[in-house]
Amino acid sequence: MKLPISLQQKLNQRTAENALRKLPVPINGIDFSSNDYLGFAKNEQIFEETHQYLIDNNIKINGATGSRLISGNHNLYAVSEYYIAAFHQAEAAIIFNSGYDANVGFFSSVPQRNDIIFYDELCHASIRDGIQMSHAKAYKFNHNDYEDLESKISKHFETKSENQSIYIVTESVFSMDGDSPNMETLVSISEKYQALLVVDEAHALGIFGDNGEGLVQSQQLQDKVFARIITFGKGLGCHGAAILGNTDIKDYLVNFARSFIYTTGLSPHSVATILVGYQNLNQATEIVKLKENINFFNQQKQLLGIKPFFVYSKSAIHSAIIPGNEKVKLIALKLQEKGYDVKAILSPTVPEGQERLRFCLHSYNTEQEMINVLTDLTKLVF
Known part of the structure; x- marks a missing residue:
């Protein structure tokens, strides 16, 4: 069957603009x-250690067999989430299948209809997609421009109701520019306006901090951030992601994050690779x-x-x-x-x-x- 004309026209336009994406060789x-x-x-050492960990613990299963809420919540999840939370000095961690799933799951479920989100204009597509799926009002601020952020947030703060939450969203390393925000300034703004600061640390794990903990933790600001999204497909060299926060956030995501609820869990081998990767970050x-x-x-x-x-x-x-x-x-x-x-x-x-x-x-x-x-x-x- 032929592609609908409207879709073919979009492909033709990309070709004309020399912007057609193709899978690279x-x-x-x-x-x-x-x-x-x-x-x-x-x-190779991480590969061998992961294999040996599975053998030593008699884990010989190829797949999770189902969603984590049905049959896929194998024991490695609890061990790994405990280790990750301790490593990042967080109260709790919850593993998602990917960084995209984590961001879509968090931003589509946590901000509510009356809430307001202020996000950096260069935030990743997964953050923007999650925000679009939420019922909250969202406003972007100029990249790393804290005067612009404060001018926008102050207008809404004046009329903020008691049951309304304000979120500030940024990344610790922006994926296309490689630059970072001033985290202390963002923390200060979030405290001034009683806002909840959320930081995507996808490209900071393994780079900042003595053990690669990320930018937030390297500046000892982890207790002043509402949630951190940590992705494993970059510095950790494997796959998956985790959201760090308190136990209530974890409980909420288990109940309401659709990208967590309605998907098959990661295989034991994938989770073991995450755990061994973290163990190799130390020193x-x-x-x-x-x-x-x-x-x-x-x-x-x-x-x-x-x-x-x-x-x-x-x-x-x-x-x-x-x-x-x-x-x-x-x-x-x-x-x-x-x-x-x-x-x-x-x-x-x-x-x-x-x-x-x-x-x-x-x-x-x-x-x-x-x-x-x-x-x-x-x-x-x-």
């Missing part, structure tokens, strides 16, 4: 594109090496004179703004031909005029690899 180049910041995804040498690489990469940008192209970042994500889908795709292709796995981020994923090359740094990138890719980039942009 794997590039066997030097990795500057994956979210495997610590190399845990390809860590991981990869965290130290990654931080050194981030500092080195920033120094090289300065030395080569291409720092103005990049969004300021102290995270593992570094984006060089090269406007125009066609231009940024061409430069990405030339870098790929030289052996670097570097990806172009096109509009509409980012706003038109903000197209970019997105460099993800890892603990296993060498200094020479970083020098070479930035030197070749310099030749292409000047």
Whole structure:
């Protein structure tokens, strides 16, 4: 059967704008594109430890067999959630199948019809999708612009009713820019207006803190944040996510988060991989090496004179703004031909005029690899 005309027209428009997405063929180049910041995804020791953990505990099951509320809540969930909560100094943790599921589940169920959400304009699509599914009123504020946030929140605070909640939503590391908010300022604003602060830490786990605890915890602000969303598909190198908060939040999500209730749970192997990954975060040498690489990469940008192209970042994500889908795709292709796995981020994923090359740094990138890719980039942009 043919695709409906309206759908075909949308595909044709994407093609005309040079913005049609296609599944990429794997590039066997030097990795500057994956979210495997610590190399845990390809860590053989973690693979072997996970297998041994399952054998030692006589867990020989391939799947969860059902939703967690029916038959899928195997014992590994309780062990892992307890460990994760203790690691992040939270009262409770609840594991979701993915970061997308966690954000959609939280934001579609927790904010209520009379509530108000203020979210950073660059928040991830999963946050925005969850907010759209909620019945709360939502307003975006300019990226990391706290004057804009406060001016908007103050107007609504004046007429706020007693049973009305205000939420402030941000990310500790923004996935496309790699920059971070001023968490202390956001905490101060949330306290001033009695708002509930929610922070997505997807790209901060494994990067910030001595043991990769995340940005909030590295600044000892965990007790001042209502909820944290922690994703395992980046720094932890596996799959799934957890929402951190108090036990009441966990109980509420178990009862009302549809992306938690109506899905088959993760397999015991997946949850064991999460647990072993966390155990390997403690004093991981990869965290130290990654931080050194981030500092080195920033120094090289300065030395080569291409720092103005990049969004300021102290995270593992570094984006060089090269406007125009066609231009940024061409430069990405030339870098790929030289052996670097570097990806172009096109509009509409980012706003038109903000197209970019997105460099993800890892603990296993060498200094020479970083020098070479930035030197070749310099030749292409000047």
